[in-house]
Amino acid sequence: MKEIIKIAWKNVWRNKKRSVTVVVAVILGISAGIFACGVMQGWVEQRIDAVIYIENGRIKLYNPDFLNNEEINNVIPNKEAVEHFLNKETVIKAFSERVKLMAMATTSRGSTSLMLQGINIDDEKKVSKLYTCLLQGTYFEEETSRPVLISDKTAEQLRIKNYVLTTEILDSLENTASIPNTVIASLRSIENIRFESENKMKKEISSLLDRKDVSKYGFDVLKMSEQYRLRSKIVFTFTDKQGELVNQIYKVCGVYKTANIMYDQSNAFVLKSDLSTIAGLNEGEIHETGIILRENANEENVQSAIKKAFPELSVLTWKELSPDASLVSEYMSIYLFIFVGIILFALAFGIINTMLMAILERTKELGMLMAIGMNRKRVFSMIMLETVFLTMAGAVAGMLAGWLLIQVTGMTGLNFSSFVDGFEAMGWAAIVYPTIDLFFFFGITVLVIVTGVLSSIIPARKALSLNPVEAIRMNN
Amino acid sequence: MNVIEVENLVKAYTDLALEVVAVDHVNLTVKKGEFTAIVGPSGSGKTTLLNMIGGLDKPTSGTIRVNNKDITQLNSKELINFRLHNIGFIFQSYNLIPVLTAKENVSFIMEMQGENRKTVDERVSEILTAVGLGDRMNSRPNQLSGGQQQRVAVARAMASRPQFIIADEPTANLDSKTTEKLLDLMEELNEKENITFLFSTHDQRVVNKARRIVVLEDGKVVEDNENIKQ
Numbered sequence: 001m002k003e004i005i006k007i008a009w010k011n012v013w014r015n016k017k018r019s020v021t022v023v024v025a026v027i028l029g030i031s032a033g034i035f036a037c038g039v040m041q042g043w044v045e046q047r048i049d050a051v052i053y054i055e056n057g058r059i060k061l062y063n064p065d066f067l068n069n070e071e072i073n074n075v076i077p078n079k080e081a082v083e084h085f086l087n088k089e090t091v092i093k094a095f096s097e098r099v100k101l102m103a104m105a106t107t108s109r110g111s112t113s114l115m116l117q118g119i120n121i122d123d124e125k126k127v128s129k130l131y132t133c134l135l136q137g138t139y140f141e142e143e144t145s146r147p148v149l150i151s152d153k154t155a156e157q158l159r160i161k162n163y164v165l166t167t168e169i170l171d172s173l174e175n176t177a178s179i180p181n182t183v184i185a186s187l188r189s190i191e192n193i194r195f196e197s198e199n200k201m202k203k204e205i206s207s208l209l210d211r212k213d214v215s216k217y218g219f220d221v222l223k224m225s226e227q228y229r230l231r232s233k234i235v236f237t238f239t240d241k242q243g244e245l246v247n248q249i250y251k252v253c254g255v256y257k258t259a260n261i262m263y264d265q266s267n268a269f270v271l272k273s274d275l276s277t278i279a280g281l282n283e284g285e286i287h288e289t290g291i292i293l294r295e296n297a298n299e300e301n302v303q304s305a306i307k308k309a310f311p312e313l314s315v316l317t318w319k320e321l322s323p324d325a326s327l328v329s330e331y332m333s334i335y336l337f338i339f340v341g342i343i344l345f346a347l348a349f350g351i352i353n354t355m356l357m358a359i360l361e362r363t364k365e366l367g368m369l370m371a372i373g374m375n376r377k378r379v380f381s382m383i384m385l386e387t388v389f390l391t392m393a394g395a396v397a398g399m400l401a402g403w404l405l406i407q408v409t410g411m412t413g414l415n416f417s418s419f420v421d422g423f424e425a426m427g428w429a430a431i432v433y434p435t436i437d438l439f440f441f442f443g444i445t446v447l448v449i450v451t452g453v454l455s456s457i458i459p460a461r462k463a464l465s466l467n468p469v470e471a472i473r474m475n476n
Numbered sequence: 477m478n479v480i481e482v483e484n485l486v487k488a489y490t491d492l493a494l495e496v497v498a499v500d501h502v503n504l505t506v507k508k509g510e511f512t513a514i515v516g517p518s519g520s521g522k523t524t525l526l527n528m529i530g531g532l533d534k535p536t537s538g539t540i541r542v543n544n545k546d547i548t549q550l551n552s553k554e555l556i557n558f559r560l561h562n563i564g565f566i567f568q569s570y571n572l573i574p575v576l577t578a579k580e581n582v583s584f585i586m587e588m589q590g591e592n593r594k595t596v597d598e599r600v601s602e603i604l605t606a607v608g609l610g611d612r613m614n615s616r617p618n619q620l621s622g623g624q625q626q627r628v629a630v631a632r633a634m635a636s637r638p639q640f641i642i643a644d645e646p647t648a649n650l651d652s653k654t655t656e657k658l659l660d661l662m663e664e665l666n667e668k669e670n671i672t673f674l675f676s677t678h679d680q681r682v683v684n685k686a687r688r689i690v691v692l693e694d695g696k697v698v699e700d701n702e703n704i705k706q
């Protein structure tokens with residue numbers, strides 16, 4: 001076998017130009033495929049991370065009626081016992097109790113409906129990473145009466161967001177966004193002028209800069225000019241426990257932005273103590289409990305345990321609360337393998353073609369080898385090894401290139417901000433950090449070897465079909 | 477001692493519905509150590525006869541016994557194994573493996589036979605030195621002249637000390653001087669190693685060197701001159 005391996009390896013490099021072309025094609029195909037898979041996996045992991053650590057937690061508890069009708073009276077029954085149970089369970093890392101009311105938010109300039117969530121800051125911070133998504137302001141850290149945390153989207157809808165290029169922003173543009181001085185000089189004419197909408201600001205920037213500069217720097221300038229009127233007053237209107245409409249004024253303490261516009265535009269946060277009091281809820285009355293589990297804890301097992309202890313509750317995992325993310329997560333490996341499979345399938349044709357050419361060119365030599373006593377097994381092994389070597393030479397380099405690309409972009413992130421609205425409307429981040437796991441790499445290695453072996457079957461069969469007497473007579 | 481015994485050998489083809497008899501009831505016996513040339517005009521059946529004796533082609537009828545073993549009864553797998561261990565081949569156009577060195581081309585067949593490394597190295601060095609290429613062992617075929625390549629092919633055929641060597645027009649691509657040298661070499665190796673040689677040739681220079689000449693015409697043996705040189 002050793003001699004077959006040696007000759008197969010040397011045969012790969014017999015026609016260097018052709019082999020290098022195939023190897024480069026394999027490198028490009030595999031590296032692009034792996035990188036694309038890395039981007040997809042990064043996106044999915046970021047989405048799941050957001051679903052668990054911002055939107056849902058791993059498990060949520062409800063009064064079953066609240067899921068059908070988000071009515072103020074549908075509070076979690078037997079809350080003290082539930083609390084006691086959750087505190088006792090070692091696999092539960094933290095939980096946060098929330099009061100949730102559908103409310104109408106109104107300012108002098110706009111209005112929108114949303115879910116007003118009353119939270120306990122310390123508990124919520126253990127369960128949700130929303131406090132890391134702040135654009136401006138604080139996460140209830142300012143001493144303000146009735147603070148509210150709203151999203152960027154809600155700020156837009158309530159016209160709390162506006163656009164202004166302050167002197168400080170203009171001075172910093174050169175360093176922070178690498179914008180040339182000539183462009184900054186042109187923008188000075190709108191220094192400290194406040195625009196109420198993005199469109200008005202865009203229009204003004206377009207009139208000051210030429211088209212090339214607008215497409216190159218417009219997006220950055222617009223983002224830098226975003227300002228929120230912190231401490232603006234918002235009137236929230238909702239129905240209290242007695243069924244009466246209640247109006248309450250809150251002051252904006254901060255603005256957040258997640259990768260999910262749908263979530264952003266339907267959620268605002270206030271202190272639980274404020275909301276409960278105004279809504280007429282008693283001390284222990286809550287609508288939802290978000291739960292985070294310890295590493296490696298099985299959420300289905302915990303779900304079953306809670307269900308068993310409290311059959312009157314709806315106990316839902318993040319997979320049930322966000323079936324879209326769950327579906328993508330569950331079938332992600334299959335998607336990725338199908339994707340890589342398609343690439344390898346296409347590459348296999350190139351490899352088969354190259355090997356058939358190689359066999360055609362070496363008909364006489366193969367005839368001689370069979371004549372002097374190389375058996376079918378050895379001929380097959382030689383052609384198979386040549387094909388596998390040719391495939392693997394490109395695949396190893398391609399996998400390495402793909403992995404390096406993922407490592408680099410995994411640190412820097414890939415910015416798809418130009419398509420931000422489209423992505424975020426579906427809950428997917430505009431800046432993605434590609435990642436890939438070892439299992440997938442191992443899977444690809446197996447797939448590449450399988451592709452090499454399968455691609456070798458047709459050329460090897462072609463070689464085996466040669467008649468040594470006729471092959472030796474050929475003039476090639 | 478007879479190495480090859482051919483009895484009533486027939487090879488017929490059907491070409492455009494016409495039956496062509498390439499080898500017609502040939503009887504031939506080759507003794508150990510013979511240096512035999514099979515001559516005849518083009519289409520006389522020389523190569524077909526050698527292919528059948530070499531186990532590359534199946535006869536229509538008749539028997540071929542090599543060391544008393546009827547090779548016409550062997551299946552294709554057994555024939556490949558038989559060729560590997562019993563026959564050396566020298567082809568008209570050398571047919572060396574271009575990616576291997578002279579040494580590797582020669583050792584390759586012994587490695588397939590399962591010989592150990594030490595035996596292979598010793599024999600390859602010995603045979604390449606014997607064919608005058610002791611200093612070109614690490615050269616690739618494209619770094620050797622035609623004559624040198626054919627000498628590597630001779631070394632490859634002889635390396636495993638086969639029962640006999642079949643050489644189909646071995647000098648057809650060589651000039652006179654190189655042919656002369658190669659024939660001297662093969663004659664010397666034949667005498668020294670007592671290996672049986674069976675040539676097919678048009679080349680008068682090869683005929684002149686042969687100790688036995690079998691003349692074929694229309695697939696039939698029409699002349700068999702033994703012990704020409706003695």
